[in-house]
Amino acid sequence: xxxxxxxxxxxxxxxxxxxxxxxxxxxxxxxxxxxxxxxxxxxxxxxxxxxxxxxxxxxxxxxxxxxxxxxxxxxxxxxxxxxxxxxxxxxxxxxxxxxxxxxxxxxxxxxxxxxxxxxxxxxxxxxxxxxxxxxxxxxxxxxxxxxxxxxxxxxxxxxxxxxxxxxxxxxxxxxxxxxxxxxxxxxxxxxxxxxxxxxxxxxxxxxxxxxxxxxxxxxxxxxxxxxxxxxxxxxxxxxxxxxxxxxxxxxxxxxxxxxxxxxxxxxxxxxxxxxxxxxxxxxxxxxxxxxxxxxxxxxxxxxxxxxxxxxxxxxxxxxxxxxxxxxxxxxxxxxxxxxxxxxxxxxxxxxxxxxxxxxxxxxxxxxxxxxxxxxxxxxxxxxxxxxxxxxxxxxxxxxxxxxxxxxxxxxxxxxx
Numbered sequence: 001x002x003x004x005x006x007x008x009x010x011x012x013x014x015x016x017x018x019x020x021x022x023x024x025x026x027x028x029x030x031x032x033x034x035x036x037x038x039x040x041x042x043x044x045x046x047x048x049x050x051x052x053x054x055x056x057x058x059x060x061x062x063x064x065x066x067x068x069x070x071x072x073x074x075x076x077x078x079x080x081x082x083x084x085x086x087x088x089x090x091x092x093x094x095x096x097x098x099x100x101x102x103x104x105x106x107x108x109x110x111x112x113x114x115x116x117x118x119x120x121x122x123x124x125x126x127x128x129x130x131x132x133x134x135x136x137x138x139x140x141x142x143x144x145x146x147x148x149x150x151x152x153x154x155x156x157x158x159x160x161x162x163x164x165x166x167x168x169x170x171x172x173x174x175x176x177x178x179x180x181x182x183x184x185x186x187x188x189x190x191x192x193x194x195x196x197x198x199x200x201x202x203x204x205x206x207x208x209x210x211x212x213x214x215x216x217x218x219x220x221x222x223x224x225x226x227x228x229x230x231x232x233x234x235x236x237x238x239x240x241x242x243x244x245x246x247x248x249x250x251x252x253x254x255x256x257x258x259x260x261x262x263x264x265x266x267x268x269x270x271x272x273x274x275x276x277x278x279x280x281x282x283x284x285x286x287x288x289x290x291x292x293x294x295x296x297x298x299x300x301x302x303x304x305x306x307x308x309x310x311x312x313x314x315x316x317x318x319x320x321x322x323x324x325x326x327x328x329x330x331x332x333x334x335x336x337x338x339x340x341x342x343x344x345x346x347x348x349x350x351x352x353x354x355x356x357x358x359x360x361x362x363x364x365x366x367x368x369x370x371x372x373x374x375x376x377x378x379x380x381x382x383x384x385x386x387x388x389x390x391x392x393x394x395x396x397x398x399x400x401x402x403x404x405x406x407x408x409x410x411x412x413x414x415x416x
Contacts (some may be wrong), residue, residue, distance in 0.1 A: 018369035034104045040065035042328045045299035054078065054087070061360065067104070070096045072111075074299035081115055082126060085153055088115035094128075104360045105133040119176055122159060123223030124150025126288070141171035146288045149239065153324050164189050166407060168196075168286040169173050172279065177204045181214065185286035194220045200227065200282050207241070208233045208271040225285040229278035233271030234262070243269045243309075247281050253329060264310020265342065302386070302398045302411040307341035314338040317365065322327040324375050330366035331377050340386075350392055357386035361402070380405075 012281025042063050049056040058076035062069040073093040080167070081088045094111025098104060112127040131142035146166045151159040155291050168185030176266040179202035186195050212229040231245035242263030262269045319333035343353040361382050366375040384402035391397070395411040 006312065015141050017060050038066045038237060040070070042416040043300070043413055044302055044416075045224070045302075045411050045413040047409065049301070049407070050411040051405060051407035056080075058085075058299075058301050060301060064301070067098075068096045072299055078118065081124065081150075082113065083119075083152065087118040088124070089118070090115035105134045105136045109261055115150075117159070120159070124148070126150070128287075138174040139172070141169070142191070142283075144168050144170070144283075144287065148288050153322065157194065162190055164288050166286060166288050168283075170286075174202075177203070179200070181282065183216070183283060183286055187286070187288070188372075193221070194218050194223060196286050196356075198225070200279065200352070203411065204271075204273065204275070208235060208243075208274075210274050210278065212278045213280065216282075220247075225249060225251045227282045227285065229281070231274035231278060233274040234267040234269055236270060238265065238267055243267055243274065245269075245274050245277060247278055249281065251285075251287065255317070257315070257317040259315040261313045262309035262311075266310050266342075268306075268308045300411075301415075302400060303411060304396075304400045304413075306342050306357065306388075310342055310344065312338075312340040314340075324366055328375070330375050331364050331367070333364040335362040351389050352393070353388075353390040355386070355388040355398075357400075359384045 010025075042061065044061040045059070047058050047060070055411040056076060056078045058074060058079055060072075060074045062072040064070065072095075074090070076088075076090045078087050079090055080086070081090065082379060090113060092111070092113040094109070095247070097108045097110070098106060099108055109128070109130045109132075111129075113126065114123065114125045116123050116395075126146075126148045128144070128146040132140060134140040134141040137145060139155045144167070148162075148164040152162045153160065164187070166185055166187035168183055168187075170181065172179055172181045181200040181202060182198070184194065184195075184197040196216050196218045198214060198216030200212055203211045205211070209234065210229070210231045212227070214227040215240055216223075216225040216227075218224055220384035227247070227249050227311060229245065229247040232241075232243050234241075234243040242261055244259070244261040246259040247257065260269075315336045315337050317333070319331055322328045322329055324330055336359060338359045340355060342353055344353055346352065346354055361384060362379060364377055364379050367378040368375050376392055382404040383401050384400055384405075384407070386400045388396060388398035394415055396411075396415065398411045398413070400409040401407070
């Protein structure tokens, strides 16, 4: 579950770089959203998680500029699949492209995953694509399409085939301090087709404050979603105040909360990042959760979000109902708090930027009781910690240890 938690939190760093450069908006119409191009860098990471028989190895790389992690790739063995149900061998990749004269107004996103469930020959594939057009600073619209063909937990067999696809349209218009975000989508889950439509209002207030409230209606009441968000982004010229975000999404048998506070002299979570992250979470309600990892735009196994500020506090909560046996709902979920402190002022010979992280974790998952022939929800609670160092400004070593689970995760990254 820590791997899932890291992937959820990585959305924060993606949103931080995907909307604006730190130097403010550029007057060039071709770069009206993201600012002028900057020199990109590449990051490569090899990681290993050790915990009993659930050892997982992965290799990741991405190319990142001020827009987003524009190219990303992952190969892993014994990792959890997108729904955290099965251990799989997986290949994932994607790109964020600007195919017309490198113009920010025309954006194309592509990505996909193929995995094979361990100890079987059962393969799963997930694909997504979306096209975004931004004719002006105050208006954009997007077409998106997603697809999943794979398996979920089933009864009496442990694997039940499932097929999902989703197509949607979303648009946003801004007038002064108010924005209206609307969407409509049509999705198929196995043999059931559903139409979803909704809207969200966004208020951009003083001191870079943002408020969002949205609702999505489906012809299947179980898919109705409420989304609320509040946040405050740092200005391009730091004002010494912290920034933060809290998002809550709720539907039947599904609750999700994500929060973060970022403060210090190196606070990079600017206002457009807060807005982009909150509206992205709202739009994703019409899409497939199987592709949530792909939409985040990166796959680093250990989160690097601590680089965005001197002190970072994260909170995440997920509680999702699943049906393993007929007429019975079990739950999978996490609750975690992560506190990071990066010491930029410490500079040892060939080493710098030491970071310390302290985490509290709760994990919920069904456990089969053979004597009663039922699944019951089991909650485990444990603490973990992370330490890291940067060597010669190029090589980053991070280690996470959970003593109560005797679990170690080590990642070695190279930045070019």
